[in-house]
Amino acid sequence: MSLVFYISSFVAILATIMVITRHDPIHALLYLVASFLAIAVTFLSLGAPFAAALEVIVYAGAIIVLFIFVVMMLNLGKETANQEKGWLRLRVWLGPSILVLVLLAEMIVVLLQPQPTAMPAAVVTPREVSLSLYGEYIIAVELVGFLLMTGIVGAAHIGKHKKKNLHRYLQTYPNLN
Amino acid sequence: MSTVHAHTVLIVAAILFVLGLAGVLTRKNIIFMLISIEIMLNAAGLAFVAAGSRWQQADGQIMYLFILAMAAAEVSVALALVLQIQHQHKTLDVEQLTALKD
Incomplete structure (x- = not known):
């Protein structure tokens, strides 16, 4: 190999x-x-x-x-x-x-x-990886789930096409003037 | 056939990481900088997989899996930002994107 x-x-x-x-x-x-x-x-x-x-x-x-x-x-x-x-x-x-x-x-x-x-020639099989992944690393898997969720929500929020992104202090309100 | 030594794999990972770093430092287009960041993350994953294979443990591949998930989340948010930048500033040059407010 x-x-x-x-x-x-x-x-x-x-x-x-x-x-x-x-x-x-x-x-x-x-x-x-x-x-x-x-x-x-x-x-x-x-x-x-x-x-x-x-x-x-x-x-x-x-x-x-x-x-x-x-x-x-x-x-x-x-x-x-x-x-x-x-x-x-x-x-x-x-x-x-x-x-x-x-x-x-x-x-x-x-x-x-x-x-x-x-390097040893032996193979680390998917079975060992998945047993370890859903055993001792289960909390990290859940955290990765959170990370992907925030990634999806962030991408969907940022990707929205808005007309103009003004800070709320810079916005002019029609009822004030 | 000769065997692969552990430092050879780590040197390959180091070369790939350094190529990605050179890409980030020299390019001015955001798309190319993101591509170079992907190269760097991949090189880090290669080092983790090599370490896991060296010690015959599954932990290296698990860390690679987490790097992969992080890269996927990062690239989706970053590409959404690229779309917004192109929409609002009509450029992808990082040196022209100097203002925080628009």
Whole structure:
């Protein structure tokens, strides 16, 4: 399984580089799908089939569909791509990239310090995950339910199209003047 | 076939996280910044799954599940905000969105 891991992680890194350098949002999203699917294969090779299935269903399915719907609703096309091309100059991305590369080098040095340990080849089955999820983690599952509920209510409230959002102190009342 | 070492997986997760961070720092379009945040959350999830697989415990995948739910809630609220911003300001440039009141 190690060859599968190396190939899929290489594909994931390559696709992610393509995501952050594209100008057109739709192209970036399609490379993001490739990146998520490659990470799902990585999960599978690490012995986590449940996480791999969730990655495909939720990330590459639901979240990407949300993004694509919003990009289509906003009608971002050629203009956005040209605007991005104007924004992504060398002097814009050179500084942050160098800083971030320094951080990455430090992290790699720290990770290479201890003795290397091999990953076990055994699989953590969905049965173990779900027994633990609905056993000791049940309170966290309920809290995640609250979080998703607030997410739905917040999105529905914010997404409403109102004419103008004025603070109540700034509103002029017709009966006062 | 050689085995995968634990630090290799963590280095892959670190590279993905750093790529997402570079995306957040260099982009000015809100949509691209949200995409980069998704990349960073995914890299954190990869690190959790790798740790769970290293110790043969289910907790890593459970933490990944919670990260997933958090990412889904976050992205729905953030995309609703993006729709409102485009509706009210007619732009997605973060440098032009400087006023709190409209």
